[in-house]
Amino acid sequence: MDTNTVAGLILLFGIILGIVASVPIAVTVGLSSLGAAIVLLGTDQAVLVSAQRMFTGINSFPLLAIPFFVLAGVLMNNGGIAGRLIDAAKVLTGRMPASLAQTNVVANAMFGAVSGAAVAAAAAVGTVMTPRMRKDGYERTFAAAVNVASAPAGMLIPPSNTFIVYSLVSSTSIAALFMAGVGPGLVWTVAVMAMVYVYARRQPGRLRSSDHPTFAQAVLVLWKAVPSMLMIIVVVGGILAGFFTATESAAIAVVYSLVLGFVYRALHVRDLPRILLDSARTTAIVMLLVGVSTALSFVMSFARIPDLISEAVLGLTSSPTVILVLMMVILLVVGTFMDPTPAILIFTPIFLPIVMEFGVDPIHFGTMIVYNLSLGVITPPVGNVLFVGARVAGLRIEPVVSKLWPFLVSLVLGLFVVVFIPAISMWLPEAMGLVAAG
Amino acid sequence: MTTLKKGLDKVLATISVTLFAVLVLVVVWQVFSRQVVGNPSTWSEELARQTFVWLGLFAAAYVFGERGHIAVEFVVRLFPEKVERVIAMAVQVLIIIFAVVVLVWGGWRAAQGAMGQNLSALPFTIGQMYLALPISGLFVAFYAIYHLQGIARGTEPAYAGLEAADEEAV
Amino acid sequence: ACGGGETSGDGETAAAGGDGGGATMRLALNQTEEHPSFIALDNFGQRLEEATEGRYSIDVYPNETLGAQAEALQLVSDGSVDMAIVSGTQLENLNEDFLVFNLPKVFDDVEHQMRVVNDEAIVGDLYASLEESNNVTVLGGFTQGARSVYTTDGPIETPADLAGKKLRVQESDLHIAMAEAMGASATPMAFGELYTGLQSGVVDAAENNEVSFWTQKHYEVAPYWSYTNHLVGLDYLIINSDLLAEMSEEDRAAFDAEWTAAYEEHTELWATATEEAIANAKAGGATFTEVDEAAFAEVLEPLAEEFITSESQQALYDAARAAAE
Numbered sequence: 052m053d054t055n056t057v058a059g060l061i062l063l064f065g066i067i068l069g070i071v072a073s074v075p076i077a078v079t080v081g082l083s084s085l086g087a088a089i090v091l092l093g094t095d096q097a098v099l100v101s102a103q104r105m106f107t108g109i110n111s112f113p114l115l116a117i118p119f120f121v122l123a124g125v126l127m128n129n130g131g132i133a134g135r136l137i138d139a140a141k142v143l144t145g146r147m148p149a150s151l152a153q154t155n156v157v158a159n160a161m162f163g164a165v166s167g168a169a170v171a172a173a174a175a176v177g178t179v180m181t182p183r184m185r186k187d188g189y190e191r192t193f194a195a196a197v198n199v200a201s202a203p204a205g206m207l208i209p210p211s212n213t214f215i216v217y218s219l220v221s222s223t224s225i226a227a228l229f230m231a232g233v234g235p236g237l238v239w240t241v242a243v244m245a246m247v248y249v250y251a252r253r254q255p256g257r258l259r260s261s262d263h264p265t266f267a268q269a270v271l272v273l274w275k276a277v278p279s280m281l282m283i284i285v286v287v288g289g290i291l292a293g294f295f296t297a298t299e300s301a302a303i304a305v306v307y308s309l310v311l312g313f314v315y316r317a318l319h320v321r322d323l324p325r326i327l328l329d330s331a332r333t334t335a336i337v338m339l340l341v342g343v344s345t346a347l348s349f350v351m352s353f354a355r356i357p358d359l360i361s362e363a364v365l366g367l368t369s370s371p372t373v374i375l376v377l378m379m380v381i382l383l384v385v386g387t388f389m390d391p392t393p394a395i396l397i398f399t400p401i402f403l404p405i406v407m408e409f410g411v412d413p414i415h416f417g418t419m420i421v422y423n424l425s426l427g428v429i430t431p432p433v434g435n436v437l438f439v440g441a442r443v444a445g446l447r448i449e450p451v452v453s454k455l456w457p458f459l460v461s462l463v464l465g466l467f468v469v470v471f472i473p474a475i476s477m478w479l480p481e482a483m484g485l486v487a488a489g
Numbered sequence: 490m491t492t493l494k495k496g497l498d499k500v501l502a503t504i505s506v507t508l509f510a511v512l513v514l515v516v517v518w519q520v521f522s523r524q525v526v527g528n529p530s531t532w533s534e535e536l537a538r539q540t541f542v543w544l545g546l547f548a549a550a551y552v553f554g555e556r557g558h559i560a561v562e563f564v565v566r567l568f569p570e571k572v573e574r575v576i577a578m579a580v581q582v583l584i585i586i587f588a589v590v591v592l593v594w595g596g597w598r599a600a601q602g603a604m605g606q607n608l609s610a611l612p613f614t615i616g617q618m619y620l621a622l623p624i625s626g627l628f629v630a631f632y633a634i635y636h637l638q639g640i641a642r643g644t645e646p647a648y649a650g651l652e653a654a655d656e657e658a659v
Numbered sequence: 660a661c662g663g664g665e666t667s668g669d670g671e672t673a674a675a676g677g678d679g680g681g682a683t684m685r686l687a688l689n690q691t692e693e694h695p696s697f698i699a700l701d702n703f704g705q706r707l708e709e710a711t712e713g714r715y716s717i718d719v720y721p722n723e724t725l726g727a728q729a730e731a732l733q734l735v736s737d738g739s740v741d742m743a744i745v746s747g748t749q750l751e752n753l754n755e756d757f758l759v760f761n762l763p764k765v766f767d768d769v770e771h772q773m774r775v776v777n778d779e780a781i782v783g784d785l786y787a788s789l790e791e792s793n794n795v796t797v798l799g800g801f802t803q804g805a806r807s808v809y810t811t812d813g814p815i816e817t818p819a820d821l822a823g824k825k826l827r828v829q830e831s832d833l834h835i836a837m838a839e840a841m842g843a844s845a846t847p848m849a850f851g852e853l854y855t856g857l858q859s860g861v862v863d864a865a866e867n868n869e870v871s872f873w874t875q876k877h878y879e880v881a882p883y884w885s886y887t888n889h890l891v892g893l894d895y896l897i898i899n900s901d902l903l904a905e906m907s908e909e910d911r912a913a914f915d916a917e918w919t920a921a922y923e924e925h926t927e928l929w930a931t932a933t934e935e936a937i938a939n940a941k942a943g944g945a946t947f948t949e950v951d952e953a954a955f956a957e958v959l960e961p962l963a964e965e966f967i968t969s970e971s972q973q974a975l976y977d978a979a980r981a982a983a984e
């Protein structure tokens with residue numbers, strides 16, 4: 052067996068064994084890469100290269116957007132905007148059947164536009180919505196399932212830290228990815244809303260219809276949500292107008308949410324150290340993963356592993372459809388037990404070169420992979436949004452899952468819509484001239 | 490050892506908060522100097538990147554202190570408590586190996602090798618920046634030793650993940 | 660010797676996979692497989708394999724898969740990677756004498772540049788200067804063409820036309836000073852953010868060679884190319900010194916001969932790529948205009964005096980200028 056094969060086997064079994072044995076994923080990836088590097092380079096150089104790659108992996112200006120969007124999200128959360136967004140969502144979904152459940156879905160989509168992560172949305176929106184939905188006659192498990200199913204839309208709707216990670220490993224533009232995520236984010240939201248509609252049709256008369264606000268009340272409620280929603284306008288508008296780059300926009304988002312928090316009197320200077328530490332914690336978890344994954348991708352390239360896999364796959368079938376479906380299935384399985392960030396860091400360098408052979412745009416592949424792995428955060432056995440959503444509803448995981456699977460079916464259908472209709476992702480970035488058309 | 494751990498927690502928390510605040514200010518200054526002052530800052534990008542790496546590594550060490558890095562625990566949680574405990578200790582040993590070999594040893598060698606390589610815009614060398622690796626590595630190793638003895642003595646649970654918290658919520 | 664020894668070991672094992680018996684040298688490159696550098700290096704490897712009867716061959720890793728240039732330099736230095744293409748800025752961070760060839764107006768054109776950077780009498784000591792300290796030998800250079808300024812809102816003729824314009828530069832003192840000497844506001848920005856930056860107006864101008872102007876699609880958003888020709892870019896081929904020392908005399912002779920053929924081929928490929936890039940960018944709506952050369956020379960030439968701080972730098976500069984026609 053040549054050294055490349057040995058290195059590949061060390062990576063494969065090292066990473067799988069480590070993850071199954073509950074070793075932190077970053078440590079698993081770091082040690083497996085080290086092991087493979089020792090085979091390829093000898094111990095002395097392997098330790099050096101692993102450390103170097105970790106450092107330079109984090110040493111990237113575009114990555115800076117991640118801590119900033121995390122911080123902006125935490126500031127927004129502390130700044131009391133969830134209530135305002137929910138009120139606005141309620142006006143927008145006013146007369147739909149099962150309107151309060153639809154309110155939850157829309158509120159999560161709106162929360163997605165001010166936050167880069169999904170867990171915060173599930174917690175903030177779920178906490179407010181569960182008691183309200185109980186009062187209107189919804190089962191607690193159903194309320195939790197709606198909240199859990201709809202929260203990940205925020206990972207597709209800009210800003211999105213998941214897209215920033217993808218942009219790093221795929222060398223694609225963050226601005227283009229952000230715009231590309233809007234369509235799939237709406238597909239996600241509509242997929243959940245459609246299932247809520249089906250549910251409402253099957254329960255005529257059981258749900259209390261919530262009271263409708265007057266026109267004047269509605270205008271006031273929407274007006275109150277404007278400053279919060281304005282953040283995304285400031286961020287995207289500022290990028291497009293040339294005031295700042297995509298990375299800098301994240302720092303501006305921090306300033307904006309800070310100002311808003313102070314204006315709403317929901318933030319105090321004494322809270323800031325705690326908020327900064329919270330955000331540093333989330334950031335560090337992602338950064339350590341990025342660092343060790345950079346070491347991993349070095350070792351994989353060195354041993355020519357992506358080339359080997361690509362040749363093997365292309366030798367198996369030459370049908371782009373078959374290959375895309377195969378990749379999506381693999382990622383769905385991976386996503387059930389792995390977080391989106393490490394999964395993107397590990398699988399993009401392997402899959403992207405293959406699909407690019409078939410002319411798939413790397414921006415479009417980004418929306419596919421992010422949509423796909425976002426499903427994993429709401430599936431057992433490992434799914435942060437599922438856990439948090441169940442917890443804020445005061446439930447165990449199993450009963451929530453039993454109500455969740457119709458949504459999962461609908462969301463997986465949505466995935467294949469996103470995969471096979473590129474225009475859903477590409478239309479907006481193309482219209483804005485962020486990617487070459489066609 | 491617990492006192493030492495609490496002290497280190499505080500130090501790392503303070504460093505992380507400070508570096509994060511600096512990071513925000515530097516990037517905001519970069520936009521401000523270009524758009525408002527009209528005299529683009531020429532050092533801010535490099536300073537932001539280096540601050541960011543230091544923030545990432547020190548905050549990552551802090552999170553090791555909380556056993557907060559993402560791990561997949563559902564498989565090992567199927568085992569009896571005693572086996573869980575042994576595996577949890579093995580995990581801490583692997584963290585020590587990672588910290589000592591990659592972060593401390595590799596990081597120190599990387600720093601040595603790049604001491605002569607100047608940064609482009611700041612009066613430091615790349616080697617000096619690399620020192621964040623071995624320093625944070627020592628902290629990670631300390632935390633892992635602390636948790637190892639805690640799990641061995643039974644003063645710490647084998648696992649303290651989200652799932653456990655979820656069960657408490659019922 | 661440890662680094663080189665291990666590398667040959669790898670080569671033998673890799674060869675068991677079907678290469679035919681010799682040492683395969685890994686070469687880190689920051690360009691794509693379509694770039695003249697890749698083509699010339701790939702051909703270099705194939706000719707070398709024939710000339711040494713399979714004792715040496717080169718495996719080129721494109722697209723920064725082994726790391727960006729700063730890391731590639733470290734990797735070659737410690738022997739994890741055998742060869743790499745790095746920019747003058749990277750070498751300047753190790754030995755300040757390399758700064759001389761990064762100065763604006765030190766080379767009149769590509770031809771002058773290639774004459775200087777391959778003249779043993781001028782560069783011999785410079786290229787060997789990193790062997791003791793970093794275990795790296797510089798073999799020579801690939802031109803990266805003359806660089807000019809391109810703008811979003813109309814061509815420029817004189818430095819005064821750049822006044823108030825934000826010109827994106829690499830983050831280095833020299834490039835910042837150069838942009839400012841040309842009258843612009845120097846704005847360091849990551850290369851990956853530049854397309855969107857030009858498009859949205861975060862910056863108004865950038866500077867590069869025609870090939871990047873075309874392949875990076877910058878002509879779509881900043882179509883006014885003005886021939887400032889402020890500097891001629893250069894990439895260096897570096898190799899781990901231990902590895903080079905281990906080569907037999909015969910293999911070393913073959914290596915040197917094939918390298919000479921490689922940079923000559925590269926210069927031709929570069930000229931063709933430049934012509935194609937200009938034609939393509941023109942078809943895409945870009946305009947190429949001449950500038951007031953004397954006016955730019957007048958503001959750029961003083962930079963040499965400002966940045967040269969040692970006698971060795973001055974000697975290199977003088978030798979380079981003396982070789983101009």
Ligand code: NA
Nearest residue numbers: 163205208210
């Ligand atoms: Na979002």
Ligand code: NA
Nearest residue numbers: 387427430433
């Ligand atoms: Na999951």
